[in-house]
Amino acid sequence: MYKKSKIALAIGLSVGLATTAGAAETNWRMATPWSGGPWLERDAQMFADHVNDLSGGEIEIEIFPGGTLGSALKVTNSVKSGVADISHNYINYDYGTDPTTALLAGHSSGLTPEEFMMWMYQGGGVELYEEYRRDMFDVVAFPCAILGTEIFLHSNKRVETLEDFQGLRLRTSGAWSELASRLGASTVVMSGGDIYSALERGVIDAAEWGSPEMNRPTGFQEVAQYVIVPGVHQSGGFLECQVNEEVWTGLSEDEQDNLRLAGKLSVFESWLASSYDDLDAYEELVSGENEIVHLDQDFIDTIYEETAKWEDEYAEDNEWFARVLESQRDFKETMSAWPEYRLPIGTMGR
Structure with a gap:
């Protein structure tokens, strides 16, 4: 506690x-x-x-x-x-x-x-x-x-490229449900308590839920061989x-x-x-029986491109969406100078 x-x-x-x-x-x-x-x-x-x-x-x-x-x-x-x-x-x-x-x-x-x-x-x-x-x-x-x-996927199918993502029976929710469908996945919305059995029985191929710490007690890693990272859908x-x-x-x-x-x-x-x-929980996954798979950069870029299109579409007709989106995009532009003088976390002295 x-x-x-x-x-x-x-x-x-x-x-x-x-x-x-x-x-x-x-x-x-x-x-x-x-x-x-x-x-x-x-x-x-x-x-x-x-x-x-x-x-x-x-x-x-x-x-x-x-x-x-x-x-x-x-x-x-x-x-x-x-x-x-x-x-x-x-x-x-x-x-x-x-x-x-x-x-x-x-x-x-x-x-x-x-x-x-x-x-x-x-x-x-x-x-x-x-x-x-x-x-x-x-x-x-x-x-x-x-x-x-978050972890991008706990999956029974290896997912690395956009082609791998096509037709994937994926448990998700919210905006990512729309975006994943646009990228070719077959999305299913279900409560967190149903995910384990759905993965175990093959009702779904993969699921996203939370960060390594949040996923650890769910047991998803016990019924899905692959752990797909990084969680670009929910960074x-x-x-x-x-x-x-x-x-x-x-x-x-x-x-x-x-x-x-x-x-x-x-x-x-x-x-x-x-x-x-999260550090401890992720290390358990790395040292355990699961296979860690890193998304292809081209797939990541495609996700961001599709997200920008989705954002622009909603911003056209939704005043609040447009206000928040403009604020976040202005902030991202400000942050573009960050890598020029700040060192990446977790890489020094390794």
Whole structure:
């Protein structure tokens, strides 16, 4: 279980106590899509602990696993309706309502977790995020965990080139379901709990789910021979925390800022924890019985080209999509100078 941050405790003592002095103790119900694992047991709990610290113990958050406060894939509805006061969620589960969610969740855009954090907190992303959620979904939301680069596929078929990808029976979701279909795969949407048996029985050829750390407890590596990297379909992204609008407006401005701060602290600390744990989980795959396969660069380039076309198509008719896309593309242009003076991570002294 995640240990409370000393940094957050210090901030809570100096800021949170002052802003919540005299307030009555509040208990909030947190809806999540997660049945278990690091997103529930570490990241959601991390945020709840930070909120408790920053409020001086006045706000206690009870975390509920997926399906106990409404549908696991409709957490936004649970928060909007007031069934839950707050959530720990993946914005891309609302992709069917509006595709802009894919840009904010992370898609095959090429933004790494580190780039995503810079865009979010220095490039105007977090302001767009909150404005978008309030305008389109009537909930207040902000990032509260980072997503690492995913495994491209756990697969029973070797996939290296675009030709290998043709006709692949692939479990996926969201924007990548559309893009993978455009690239020739036969996509299937199913819940995470069904993936193992579907791979084992040959119902699907391959599946994408999460980063090495997230995939390790699923056992996909036990029923699929090939591990395909890198995860260009989801090179980075965010999880969010949502607050019911009525609950939010009942808070003072300082209390609202403390919730945003709890999210930012959780993003940073989840990045440290998940990045480090991914190293260990990936090494297990390398040293295990699976075969690691690296995607052909021509295939990667084709994915990015198709993604740009897909982005342009949605931007033509969707004002919000166009706003977020323009911001991210401007940021990428700024980042183009990065390799000229920054050394690649993980390569020095090897």
